[in-house]
Amino acid sequence: MQFYRNMNKNIMSYDKPLTANIDPGREPLNLREYEQAGGYRALRTALLSLEPANITNLVLDAGLRGCGGAGFPTGKKWNHMALGKDTRHPKYLVVNADEMEPGTFKDRFLLEGDPHQMIEATIVSGYAIQADIAYIFLRWAYNRAAQRLTKAIAEAYDKGYLGKNILGSGYSLDIYLHTSAGRYICGESSAMLNAIEGKRALPRKDSHATASGLWGKPTVVNNVETLCNVPHIVNNGVAWYKGLSITKAGGTKIYGVSGKVRHPGAWELPMGTSMREILEEHAGGMRAGLKFRALLPGGASTAFVLEEGLDVSMDFDSLQALGSRMGTGTMVILDDKTCPVDMLVSLQRFFAQESCGWCTPCREGLPWIAKMLVAIDEGAGKTEDLDELAVHAKFLGSGYTYCALAPGATASLESGLKYFKADFERHVHDKHCPWRT
Numbered sequence: 001m002q003f004y005r006n007m008n009k010n011i012m013s014y015d016k017p018l019t020a021n022i023d024p025g026r027e028p029l030n031l032r033e034y035e036q037a038g039g040y041r042a043l044r045t046a047l048l049s050l051e052p053a054n055i056t057n058l059v060l061d062a063g064l065r066g067c068g069g070a071g072f073p074t075g076k077k078w079n080h081m082a083l084g085k086d087t088r089h090p091k092y093l094v095v096n097a098d099e100m101e102p103g104t105f106k107d108r109f110l111l112e113g114d115p116h117q118m119i120e121a122t123i124v125s126g127y128a129i130q131a132d133i134a135y136i137f138l139r140w141a142y143n144r145a146a147q148r149l150t151k152a153i154a155e156a157y158d159k160g161y162l163g164k165n166i167l168g169s170g171y172s173l174d175i176y177l178h179t180s181a182g183r184y185i186c187g188e189s190s191a192m193l194n195a196i197e198g199k200r201a202l203p204r205k206d207s208h209a210t211a212s213g214l215w216g217k218p219t220v221v222n223n224v225e226t227l228c229n230v231p232h233i234v235n236n237g238v239a240w241y242k243g244l245s246i247t248k249a250g251g252t253k254i255y256g257v258s259g260k261v262r263h264p265g266a267w268e269l270p271m272g273t274s275m276r277e278i279l280e281e282h283a284g285g286m287r288a289g290l291k292f293r294a295l296l297p298g299g300a301s302t303a304f305v306l307e308e309g310l311d312v313s314m315d316f317d318s319l320q321a322l323g324s325r326m327g328t329g330t331m332v333i334l335d336d337k338t339c340p341v342d343m344l345v346s347l348q349r350f351f352a353q354e355s356c357g358w359c360t361p362c363r364e365g366l367p368w369i370a371k372m373l374v375a376i377d378e379g380a381g382k383t384e385d386l387d388e389l390a391v392h393a394k395f396l397g398s399g400y401t402y403c404a405l406a407p408g409a410t411a412s413l414e415s416g417l418k419y420f421k422a423d424f425e426r427h428v429h430d431k432h433c434p435w436r437t
């Protein structure tokens, strides 16, 4: 995979605020260079001339939604953090940089490519919710991002952008980089809080982090890409942000494509760009000799979309209306020479392995599903297995488990059983995988 490829294609620099400073061929901007490019302007505006609630209102009006998978409105989440003298401290902001969703590699671009943007975004967002401490919870394998963030944090402390009484504003913030132990569940926001506290990374049932998060104190967890939008909204305003998009949802989005396409990669494009444009123009279409069959639009936890859905906009509402989800906005492509049952085996094995084991349907159900899929894939399946898989998938759905890992796992399975029924039946009938003959 060639990272950054075509990253800036077809879009003027003022239209791609998140990646404007990113050039994969060179080291990221240091603090001085970042300032010369307009960096830390939002920090000065926010801390020296805006009230925290003004920033939350800007984010709310801009319609910024979470890019970590669920698409929750960011301003709404921040509004749940009580402000004022009587609120409990310390308050925390946690930056979710775990990025272990299969097929997803967008946050890595931002962390490696422009670490000062991440730091400025954390300070401005921290100020909006009046956080005292911020953690950047980083995927274990992102060593380059860790080095670059560590350097950027040190530079920001030296310049007085972090620590006590930032720029004489009276606001203080410390940032700590926390490297994940390396499990998918650590990316789930409440399990992440347990992980930071040094506990086993189990999700917290009925958790409301804004009331009782890290060490029982008010906490907000947001995704890397979500937060990186904030300084640009502060600098340029709501109308500008909304104007970047070609749908109702505002801003740009880092879309990615993996699979057997000509140019796998990631690109910052207007929010709402169609799946067809991303696939055919930016990723260059399918490799020679291969045809498109389906795609998972936003990582492994989203439902398959077929050819007839390709003209739909990649945005939260449009994908939901199509019966899938935007998720992380990074598409995984299935081609006509890859067995869909085989693909589902890989996905379900991943989810089974990554189950934290806390609730029974997920702990027992996912390995059982993976085992049944392997049997079908190897020609040992029975016709009734298909109905049984569908029943298992139902009982792993929303409402039956403590977190969204299992419901996410069933998205590809349920849609796969529906769209690739004939492929499943051929495996059962022929007693072998048709792609392996």
Ligand SMILES: Cc1cc2nc3c(=O)[nH]c(=O)nc-3n(C[C@H](O)[C@H](O)[C@H](O)COP(=O)(O)O)c2cc1C
Binding pocket: 065, 066, 067, 068, 069, 070, 071, 072, 074, 096, 097, 098, 099, 100, 101, 184, 185, 186, 187, 188, 189, 190, 221, 222, 223, 224, 226, 227, 403, 404, 405
């Ligand atoms: C199993 C699982 C893994 C997740 N992994 C991530 C992740 O790596 N990065 C992320 O930002 N969100 C991840 N999420 C979503 C988070 O729980 C949470 O919704 C998100 O960090 C909130 O930030 P946002 O509102 O800015 O999207 C995961 C959720 C689940 C259920």
Ligand code: SF4
Binding pocket: 185, 203, 354, 355, 356, 357, 358, 359, 360, 362, 363, 401, 402, 403, 404, 405, 406, 407
């Ligand atoms: S759904 Fe799976 S990952 Fe989530 S709490 Fe239950 S066992 Fe753990």
